[in-house]
Amino acid sequence: MRDPDGLLARAGVRGDPNADQHFLVDDRVLDRLPEYAIGIDADLAHVLEIGAGTGALTDRLCRVADRVTAIERDRDLISFLRREFATEIEDGRLTVIEGDALDVEIPDFTTCISNLPYGVSSRIAFRLFPRKRPLVLMFQREFAERMVADPDTPEYGRLSVSAQHYADCEIVETVPKEAFSPPPAVESAVVRARPRDPEYTVSDEAFFLRFVKALFTQRRKTLRNAIRNTGHISGLEDPDAVVEAADEGMMGRRAGTLAPSEFAALCEVALERGDPK
Ligand SMILES: C[S@@+](CC[C@H](N)C(=O)[O-])C[C@H]1O[C@@H](n2cnc3c(N)ncnc32)[C@H](O)[C@@H]1O
Numbered sequence: 001m002r003d004p005d006g007l008l009a010r011a012g013v014r015g016d017p018n019a020d021q022h023f024l025v026d027d028r029v030l031d032r033l034p035e036y037a038i039g040i041d042a043d044l045a046h047v048l049e050i051g052a053g054t055g056a057l058t059d060r061l062c063r064v065a066d067r068v069t070a071i072e073r074d075r076d077l078i079s080f081l082r083r084e085f086a087t088e089i090e091d092g093r094l095t096v097i098e099g100d101a102l103d104v105e106i107p108d109f110t111t112c113i114s115n116l117p118y119g120v121s122s123r124i125a126f127r128l129f130p131r132k133r134p135l136v137l138m139f140q141r142e143f144a145e146r147m148v149a150d151p152d153t154p155e156y157g158r159l160s161v162s163a164q165h166y167a168d169c170e171i172v173e174t175v176p177k178e179a180f181s182p183p184p185a186v187e188s189a190v191v192r193a194r195p196r197d198p199e200y201t202v203s204d205e206a207f208f209l210r211f212v213k214a215l216f217t218q219r220r221k222t223l224r225n226a227i228r229n230t231g232h233i234s235g236l237e238d239p240d241a242v243v244e245a246a247d248e249g250m251m252g253r254r255a256g257t258l259a260p261s262e263f264a265a266l267c268e269v270a271l272e273r274g275d276p277k
Helices: 004-011 027-038 056-064 075-084 086-091 118-131 141-148 158-166 205-216 223-229 239-245 260-273
Strands: 046-050 067-072 094-098 111-115 135-140 167-175 188-195
Touching: 004 056, 004 075, 027 056, 027 111, 027 135, 027 167, 027 188, 046 056, 056 067, 056 111, 067 075, 075 086, 075 094, 086 094, 118 135, 118 141, 118 158, 135 141, 135 167, 141 158, 141 167, 141 188, 158 167, 158 188, 158 205, 158 260, 205 223, 205 260, 223 239, 239 260
Parallel strands: 046 067, 046 111, 067 094, 111 135
Antiparallel strands: 135 188, 167 188
C-alpha cells in the first residue's frame, strides 16, 4: 500500500486550498472508504474516482476494483499520477483522465468512491445521482448533514429532497480536519448513497427538481402561498389551479414538512393542472 505522506513528498505538492486540494493522509480513513462500498455489495467492476490528487485513494481502489477511472483537473498532479501509477495504467487497471469533473464526459462506472473537491461537490454529486449507481463520497460535514436530513428538521431542504429522490443516503463517518493535508476549515463526512427506484412516480424529473427548489425559496410560507408566489421559478403558468386541485390539508403545511414522496405527488398535480412552461 502506498503511504499517503510518501505520495505527497514524491509529488512535491503542498495542496492548494484555493484549488480545493486537501489530501487525505489518514491511512485508516483511506482504508475504510472502499470498505463502505463493499459493505453494500457495490459492484467494483469499474470504480470512478473524482479528484484523484496524489493517488492515495486511487491506490486503494486499484487493489479492490477490477478497473478504476480517475479524473483530476490539476495538470502537475496528472503528470505525477501517470508516472507513479505507470504499471497500473499499462495493465489497464487504471485510466487517468485530465479534466474538470463538471465538464468531462463521465464514463459508465459501476460505483463512485471519492474525496470530492468541496467547492464543486454539490454539482458533481448531482451529475452522479441520475446515473443510479452506489456512491461513497466525502463532503463537508454540514453539507452531508443537509443531504441526509429528515423532514421537520432545520437541515431538511431542497438538497435533502433532491438527493433522497435518487438514493437512500446515510452518513457512515465524520472525519476530522487533521485527516487531511492541508487541513480544511471545517469537518468532513462520508455519505454512502444506495440508488433506489422510488415507490412513487415523477413523470418530469427536471420539473420536479425545479418545483422543489421553488417551494424551498419560501419555506416559511404555507405551500398554498409558496406555490402561488413562486410560479416564476417553477415555471407554473397557473399556480392557483394547482392549489385548488391539491390536497387541502397539505396546502396548509410548509415545504420542510413534506417527504420526497409527498413532493412527488404534489408535482404530478402541478404538471397536470399548473400548465408548466
Ligand atoms: C479534496 S482533494 C482529494 C484528493 C485525493 N483524492 C485524496 O483523497 O487525497 C480534491 C482533488 O480534486 C481536484 N479538483 C478540484 N476541482 C476539480 C474539478 N473541478 N475537477 C476535477 N478535479 C478537481 C483537486 O486538484 C484535488 O486533487
